[in-house]
Amino acid sequence: MNKVPDRRGTRIRRHVRLRTRLEGGPKRPRLAVFRSLHHVYAQIIDDASGRTLAAASTTDGDLRKSVKSHSGAEGAAAVGKSIAERALKSGVETVVFDRGGFPYHGRIKALAEAARSAGLKF
Numbered sequence: 001m002n003k004v005p006d007r008r009g010t011r012i013r014r015h016v017r018l019r020t021r022l023e024g025g026p027k028r029p030r031l032a033v034f035r036s037l038h039h040v041y042a043q044i045i046d047d048a049s050g051r052t053l054a055a056a057s058t059t060d061g062d063l064r065k066s067v068k069s070h071s072g073a074e075g076a077a078a079v080g081k082s083i084a085e086r087a088l089k090s091g092v093e094t095v096v097f098d099r100g101g102f103p104y105h106g107r108i109k110a111l112a113e114a115a116r117s118a119g120l121k122f
Contacts, residue, residue, distance in 0.1 A: 018098065018100075025046065030046075033097075038058075040057060040075055044086075054086035054090050062082075063075070066078065081114045084114070088118075093121055094121040095121070095122045
């Protein structure tokens with residue numbers, strides 16, 4: 001009997017493997033990205049102190065009204081721009097990008113490129 005691969009389990013294993021090499025500190029916090037079927041979420045996390053320095057998602061009120069599609073690349077780009085603006089406002093200029101085990105393609109790529117174009121370095 002052929003076993004169907006478990007997508008969520010595969011992503012989580014990939015994420016754990018990535019997290020062994022990635023760590024965000026006070027000088028270079030971690031930009032963690034998560035995507036669900038309907039929304040995209042991003043956080044800037046200082047792993048040394050365990051604090052979230054900035055967060056943005058398509059569930060935020062200002063982004064919800066300004067973006068037509070929350071689940072597409074357009075929504076992800078809006079989240080990337082928003083997280084970069086909030087990070088720069090809180091004094092963070094460079095980050096380590098944690099794609100959460102998702103392939104660097106589509107919504108994840110759109111978020112990363114929008115954050116870079118808004119002034120965040122990684």
